[in-house]
Amino acid sequence: MSTRNVGQRLQAARKLRGLTQKELATLAGVSLSLVRKIEQGEKEGMRLETLRRFAAALRVPTSDLIAPPTGDRTDTGNAGQWQPIHRALQGLHGDSLDEPPTVQGVSKAFHALMPLFSGDQYSKLSAALPPLLRDADELGAEARPVRARVLHHTGWLLTQTRQFDMAETALHRALNDASDGFDVAAIISTLAWLKLRQGHLAETLALTSAWADDVEPRISRATMAELSAWGWLLVRLSTAAARNAQPGDAEDAIRLARTAAVAMGAEYSPPNDFLRAFGPLTVAMKRAENAMVEDRPDRVIAMSSQIPVSDLRPTSNNRNRHLLDVAQARVTLRQHAEAFDVLQGIRLDAPEWISNQCYAEDIFGQIVSRRRTLTPDMREFANFLHMTV
Structure with a gap:
């Protein structure tokens, strides 16, 4: 990653802690010359593992030191933002750096990025992932498990931002490196989600x-x-069946998913992997999604009233996707003000996520088409989505 803006952030954080460059170098276990070069923007590139060392020494999240691209909205048409990830997935890393990566370092750097994944911080991830992918590629066979997880989450990010071809590349590479059965099942679940977004329903069902x-x-x-891995596959199966006009199969699968969730007793949130979070609330939200697919808005609203979304972390896989279904149900019931309030709430929690959702644009477009005039907030929301109204 470029070190110019990173150097400025590093220097600001160091001064805030009241540390000299030499003291920071000692705490991070790096050379004084490296600190100086980074802060002065003289170093051509830096490993994410090194950045994590600085963050730990400064007692700040690694993400605080990552400089995102300019602009406040992720745009999948922005080749400059995403091209480095595309190139990294193809093994086009450029020259290797002087600092050799380690399995432990890559693993720690990856874990430090989890808040960015779960918080839908796409701009920062677009800057952080290319060097991490390079580091993971330079490691040998002993790094296969951590490399599989890095590739899996990269595939998830690219699916989320509608870069489907490269998402498939990342996920198949992850499958090639994964050996643990639960890791494989989790990757398959994300691959199924990718195929759902592409409209490949029969393939997803199979x-x-x-x-x-x-x-x-x-x-x-x-x-x-085990219950989480099984439950997520059943959820994907149910979603595909509902969209494929197979309501009976959809209900059968979601009932089995609920069996897994009930056996769990509560939401399961494994540390450092929000993609495997699963439980009764997850199933309830996916039931509501199926109801919206079946054009049953009253059912969606009734089900939503029993789901304590305010208690859930605003992650894109679950809570925010459910809230889009609630907004769609409100629009269908001609409750346009309520629907817009839901969209505004999602934007407040996850601006980069909602700006990548065609579903959100469609819902807002329906609101616009059914109103004679737009409020100032609605016009501002249209500008945020880059929509012409």
């Missing part, structure tokens, strides 16, 4: 049905990880 059968655990002895 994929999730086969894998759900393969990983089905004995409920009485299943671990939380």
Whole structure:
């Protein structure tokens, strides 16, 4: 990653802590000359592992030192923003740096990025992932598990931002490196989500049905990880069936997913991997999603009233996607002001996420088309989505 803006942030954080360059170098375990070069913008590139060392020494999140691209809205047409990730996935890393990566360092750097993934901080991730992908690629076979996780989350990010071809590349590379059965199941779940977003319903049904059968655990002895892996595959299966006009199959799958969730007793949130979070509330939100697909807005609103979304972390996989269904239900019921309030709430929590959602644009477009005049807030929201009204 470029060190110019990183150097400015590093210097500001160092001064805020009252540290000299030499003291920071000692705390981070790096040379004084490296600190000087970075702060002066003289170093051509820097490993994310090194950045994490600085963050730990300064007691700040690694993300605070990552300089995102200019602009406050992620745009999938911005080749300059995403091209470095595309190139990194193709092994086009450029010259290697002087600092050799380590498995432990890459793992720690990846974990430091988890708040960016779960918080939908796409701009910062677009800057942080290319050097991490390069570091992971330079490691040997012993790094396969951590490399699989980095590639998996990269595939998830690219799916989220509608870069489907490169998302598929990342996910298939992740599958090639994954050896743990739960890791494979989690990657398959994300791959199924990718295929859903591409409209490949029959392929999704076949994929999730086969894998759900393969990983089905004995409920009485299943671990939380096993139930989560099985439950997510069933959720993807149910979603595909609902969209494929197979309501009976959709209901059968979601009932089995609920069986897994009930056995868990509560939402399962494994540390450092929000993609595997699963439980009764997840299933309830996916039931509501199916109801919206089946054009049952009253049912969506009724189900939503039983889901304590205010208590849930605003992650894109679950809460915000559910809230879009609520907004769509409100529009269908001609409750336009209420629907817009929901959209505004999502924007407040996850601006980069909602700006990448075609569903959100469609919902807002329906609101606009059914009103004679727009409020100033609505016009500002249209500008935020780069929509002409």
